[in-house]
Amino acid sequence: MRSSRWQAQGNVYLVATEPLTAEAVRAQVGDADGILEVRGRGRDWVDVAIWNPDGSLAEMSGNGTRIAARWLAELTGADVVTVRVGPREVVARMLGGGFVEQRLAYSVGRPDTAAGIRFTPVDVGNPHAVVEGDPADLPRIGPLLETHERFPGRTNVQVARRMSADTIEARVWERGVGETESSGTSAVAVAAALGADDVRVRFPGGDLHVRLDGGAAYLTGTAEPSPGAAP
DSSP states (O other): OEEEEETTTEEEEEEOOOOOOOOHHHOOOOOEEEEEEEEEOSSSEEEEEOOTTTTTTOOOHHHHHHHHHHHHHHHOOEEEEEEETTEEEEEEEEEEEEEEEEEEEEEEEEOOTTTTEEEEEEEESEEEEEEEEGGGHHHHHHHHTTTOOTTTOOOOEEEEEEETTEEEEEEEEEOOOOOOEHHHHHHHHHHHTTTOSSSEETTTTTTEEEEETEEEEEEEEEEEEEOOOOO
């Protein structure tokens, strides 16, 4: 498989330009958090499939779509790139210093309880269960909620706490992956669940900035080739 290796706040994806199968993904993903399969592209748009390491497909990834946008912009020079993932679209604008701003839709559900754990469900094109508490509890909480019967298709899980008016600390358990260094859609979910309209979300892999405005989330972070990238 010919691919290049990219990272966004510690979240590593391979970008592949040839068709993939679940078996090929499991064989080739290595230590990456997933593979972005490019299924079509133009100067300012790219269609991708987002593969998890276990060979399942993800509906959305904030860090993954940011990587796909920056990957295409490096090839074509586009300043604004539309990334399509199935029926969903993310519009990404290139900023200086490797930063990219993306616009994503989101919705917040009613707080609920599963396995004795209170959480807030958030949809960012994929499902999230946000628990307000000590992020150190993620290794216990993440597996319990990911596979709970409340979520027939499984869910992403975040444990987060407000550190200040403009900073949230969080850890994330990604569906089909386990704990990862960061997650773009998780940053949006955490900000939305904790009612933070303009905030920095601090993950182990780095910070992401989220601004919520009129039902849209503006997510800003970096995307860059990772050491060991293929030519």
